[in-house]
Amino acid sequence: MLQQYGIIAIFLIGGALTAIAALLVNWIIRPKLPPVGSKLNTYECGLETQGPTWIQFKVSYFLYALVFLLFDVETVFLYPWAVRFQVLGLFAFIEMIIFISILVIGLWYAWKEGALKWQ
């Protein structure tokens, strides 16, 4: 059982090593001159950047993330139910309908308040 996760671990390690190797090879073969002139620009060939990098985001991003978080958590409950759906039967189905309808009230509220509207 746990051995299957070894494959995932190998993928993770391989992915990390690929990224590190790419950076390392670049670092080895690149010419090591002191940066001068347009080398110091953010984009060497492109528009000049304006303003600071750490800008303030719009609050709409946060509202979307909020609604996403709540329905992400709903998935956590939906998934085991879906796996055992055929065994659990009608009672569990009704429970899940109640569960979802409670959360749909939340979605309706978010919609009514305009949290899903981009502004």
Add this chain to the structure above:
Amino acid sequence: MLSTSTSTLVFWFLTILIVASALAVVLLRNIVHSALFLILTFVGIAGIYILLNAEFLAAVQILVYAGAIAILVVFAVMLTRRGDISESNLFNKNYLAAGVLCLALFILNTFLIGQTFWTIKSGEPPLNNVGAIADAFLGRYVLPFEVAAVLLLVAMVGAILLARGVNQDQ
């Protein structure tokens, strides 16, 4: 099961990863870096869950913590940013007292763990981890399950109300 030595090796690797990145969350001065190390901590804890035969919980950890909560934290950081970002996560004036308190708590805790005798039960974990959790949710723990839905609804309404107040002031 993995062989004992392999799981020991994985445990120590994950422990070092978790503790080092948790320390980075607390000690770094740039709060965006803290948030990124928070994600690394969550992923390491998911590995610990897999080691403990809790596969579904590991998936939940990645999905909810490393996915949704980390995104929410990063957005909140970007929304409340002010001044220099590299000085955005500083200690307050009682950092020394807090450090002594936490160290004392850790030593006491470890001492008590060493003193306590646990009756270890050996048994086979359920073959279908997700199925067993589904049976628990929709059988014995059905009331907490529905209350969790109400809690999520209330949290969502409250959070939207508070964050919308932010919006109207703009």
Add this chain to the structure above:
Amino acid sequence: MITLNHYLALGGMLFCIGLYGALAKKNAIAILMGIELMLNAVNINLVAFNHYLEPSKVVGQVFAIFVIVVAAAEVAVGLALVLNIYRRRLESNVDDFNWLKW
């Protein structure tokens, strides 16, 4: 050989790091991050107890899922509060949240 004590010690260490973050940080979001670390430490303990003391049931894992749900609700409301206060005071430093002080 990894025993229950190893997992408990890991959970305890993570809890203390989180507590330190919650006590010693100025930024309100950093304090919430510390609280998340503490909740995760508790979850490690719950799952370790489940695995070593009652492996044939999943009670500890179910409890840990409820902890995760409550943590999600907590972080949503907490961050919304921080944003709301930030809009009024332009500040996310908890030392300046002092309306109730006199």
